[in-house]
Amino acid sequence: MCLYNRYHCTCHHRLTNKIVLFICLATFLFGATTATINQFRFTPIEGVDKNLSATATSVVLIGGLVSAFLGPELAILGKDWFDAAFIGSFLLLSTCFVLTFLLLWFYQANHAPKIKQKQSGRGLKIIIKQPVFIVAVSSAAAGYVVMTASPMSMYVIDGFSLTQTKFVIQSHVIAMFLPSLFTPMIVELFGLSKMMIIGIMLYLVCIVISYTSHSLNNYWMALILLGLGWNFLFIGSTSLLPHAYNNLEKCKVQPVNDFLIFNMQAMASPSAGWFVFNFD
Incomplete structure (x- = not known):
């Protein structure tokens, strides 16, 4: 019996390790795909005047309204399809990427740019020292770094149900993308800089509300403010970045921008987990 139990535990441990390995691989591939898709957000900016960026x-972010409803619903729908929780959710998510692939595969640009000769523009050291580049990267990074630990804090630490957690995250994602319908008017009235300052102020209020209480209502209010702040900062930083480079430099500046932003987010994620488990 002891040998059987030891063998059973060993097999279960190996199976768990394989599941973790596959989840890590899936997450890595998901990150690579997301990094590629994120580059597309600069495409519409390059087709309009800078004052319309x-x-x-x-307009691009309005598409996120669909994800606000679709993403959490897919997570709930596929959660219990397999013995390991959320494997079905990953499977449903992968079908969305397949549909995206098909849409992009059949897309053909009517006016593809033709590069006659290889030119590189200024060096990166010169570009990244510009105040406009520093502000663009810093504001976008702040927007992503703050929004890391909420699902874990709600579902794992405070014991809210998956349905309650889904409702709060859904509200948060709506708050991230719905303001895109009105953000151009806000920019026209106040300008990019003031809109980004408002985004920072919304973050500060979000932090105060989160620190005050971990009730469901506080989570809901804090995550809505977090979404609004992210929208203002993300649109502001994405619109500011093209002012830091010219057409010859965009192919090296845009990837560096995203590399810095999402590396900061990657460092914030384990840091958020450590803070939640040690100081909550």
């Missing part, structure tokens, strides 16, 4: 970015 915020409007172009807002």
